[in-house]
Amino acid sequence: MLGYALLIQVYMQFYNPVFNDTLGLSPVLIAWIISASRIWDSITDPLMGNLSDNTFSKWGRRRPWIALGALLCALSFIAIWWFPRGMDPSFYFWWLLIFSLVFYLAFTVFSVPYIALGMELSPDYHERTSVMTTRTVIEQFGFFIVSSLFFLTSLEVFSDRAEGMRYNSLWVGLVIFFVIMAPAVFAREHPSFLVARNKDTEAKGKRLKVPLVTSVKETLSCWPFLNLALITVISYLGVITVGSLGYYVTVYHLFAGDKTVASGTVLTLVGYCIPISAMIGLPLMNSLSHRIGKRNALIVAFGLTIIGAALRWHLYTPENPYLSMIPTILFGVGTAGAYLFINAMIPEAVDADELRTGERREGMFSAVYGWTYKLGAALAILLSGYVLQWTGFDTALGGDQAPETIYWLRVSFAWICAIAMLVTTLLAFTYPITEKKAYEIRQQLAEARKNRQPS
DSSP, X not given: OHHHHHHHHHHHHHHIIXXXXXXXXXXXXXXXXXXXXXXXXXXXXHHHHHHHHTOOOTTXXXXXXXXHHHHHHXXXXXXXXXXXXXOOHHHHHHHHHHHHHHHHHHHHHHHHXXXXXXXXXXXXXXXXXXXXXXXXXXHHHHHHHHHHHHHHTTSTTXXXXXXXXXXXXXXXXXXXHHHHXXXXXXXXXXXXXXXXXXXXXXXXXXXXXXXXXXXXXXXXXXXXXXXXXXXXXXXXXXXHHHHTHXXXXXXXXXXXXXXXXXXXXXXXXXXXXXXXHHHHHHHHHHHHHHHHOHHHHHXXXXXXXXXXXXXXXXXXXXXXXGGGHHHHHHXXXXXXXXXXXXXXXXXXXXXXXXXXXXOOOHHHHHHHHHHHHHHHHHHHHHHHHHHXXXXXXXXXXXXXXXHHHHHHHHHIXXXXXXXXXXXXXXXXXXXXXXHHHHHHHHHHHHHHHHHHSOO
16 A cells, blocks of 8 residues: 555646646646546556456466556556656657556556455455454555655755655655565465355356446445545545646645645655554544444545645645645545544445345446546546636746635645545435344345355
8 A cells, every 4th residue: 555655646736746836837738748647547447447357366366467467567657757858848748648557557556456356355244344453554654755755856956846856756766666565575465255256156056256236336336436536536626626726726826836845845744644643543443343344434524634634725825834734634634534423434345235236246336436536526627727727827927826715725735625526425314224234134145155056
């Protein structure tokens, strides 16, 4: 998960500071590039999910693809930032577009089998949450590196942030390769899932591959899964649409356009608040879910995100820039907890689907889940470019942005996110699989698997 965080977060946090604020590429053009890349990503995900589900090797269904993805992800990540300098904006448009498409294809090869493998580590209701807690805590170390890059790329040894990102991408890419290889070497499916597939093979006489269209159709007909996907899409709309505005609010509101070490330090410290708060809060969230169940804990987590987003309006103040750490801490705990519970709840939807169809398709659930939220992310990224343009922001003005621009940057950053999180909280109340229901499904599955054995 460290590699997962580095790949996506470095890309998402730095495409605007590098390609817009440093190279001058239009934010709307960048938004179209990133949106097109995410749509491309969402198309390749179901193909990769079906391919992974139907892969049979002595290394399992997932690990060969994760190993291949480690190499492809590291190389494509580095390539994004190694563009020639002194070119016109059209060149940078095509550079970012081409290498973003390659990058997301590599990410698909790694991420879809990786997420599917996570669903296969345990069949137990609470142990699944503990597994996801451990995974999510480890992810937070990636955020330390991401946040540190704001400081490292602003050092005086580099002419600008673009050059800083170029050289820092080398060691980050190396880290990405080694940490992604770890699950390919060490992770294994829980024996119960292997037994289930073996029994299914014996009963049918031959293991048949499930067609892609059939697998997608049956996955999309699972309501508990669709509920979680809808929650994720809307929350991503709230987070990603205004996520990049944190950089602009910090640099141009808190520091009046100063892009030196002073603003870079605050961006780094605020970035550190996300992993620190998550690492402290996630074990507490895990404990809370044991007491009140995942659905109720999910509602509590989204409640924290609402408070954190609303406080951005009051605590992002030039008089004390470090107060911006407070809403970040609350928002960090809330979002980390929310996505922890969603990932721990999807395997219950997979169980419900197996009970209904007799097939286990973690790869396809991983892919379709990625497909839905990536379409949401693509829309959010596209909107983010228009939101930034709508505020009136102009890189040529530097620190002389109009007061109205700063005002609308702040409004968008705080309240668009808060409203989206309120909607997701209401949706969480409708999720149908409680802890009691999850245990009932597991018991029925055990009986169904016995019945599938040849007599």
